[in-house]
Amino acid sequence: MCETSHRYVALAIVLAQMVDSAEHHSPRLLKHIIRCYHRLTDDASACSILHKYLPISLINGTVNKYLQDDLTMGLLQQLVYRVNSASRGPHTGLAHMMGM
Numbered sequence: 001m002c003e004t005s006h007r008y009v010a011l012a013i014v015l016a017q018m019v020d021s022a023e024h025h026s027p028r029l030l031k032h033i034i035r036c037y038h039r040l041t042d043d044a045s046a047c048s049i050l051h052k053y054l055p056i057s058l059i060n061g062t063v064n065k066y067l068q069d070d071l072t073m074g075l076l077q078q079l080v081y082r083v084n085s086a087s088r089g090p091h092t093g094l095a096h097m098m099g100m
Contacts, residue, residue, distance in 0.1 A: 008046045011036075012053035019055045019063070027066045034058070034067075038075045041082040051087035054080075 015033055022029040037054070041047040057063050059080055067073050 005045065005049055008040070008049045009053065011040070012050055016053060016055045019057060024066075027068050030063060030066055031068070031072045034072055034076050034079065038079045038082075041079055041086075044086065047082055047086040050083050054083055 015036060018033050019030065022033060037050065040050060058076060
């Protein structure tokens with residue numbers, strides 16, 4: 001799945017559509033979607049592309065009320081952190097400011 005950016009984008013669009021449909025109907029499906037997104041963030045290229053395609057409802061906490069376990073909440077928090085970190089690039093943060 002992670003061979004080309006076109007594949008990332010296609011998958012990200014499908015997952016975003018699934019989030020929109022699962023948000024009100026299936027907490028279990030939402031849990032699996034979050035796991036898919038989380039797994040994609042293991043690849044640095046996919047992670048940076050996901051920043052543009054991650055549904056706002058995952059970022060702003062709208063879906064939190066549909067999540068039923070702490071493990072899924074933890075995965076969602078890691079997902080958002082990884083995507084945000086990838087979007088800032090390697091030369092940001094305190095270490096960069098201090099010249100490290």
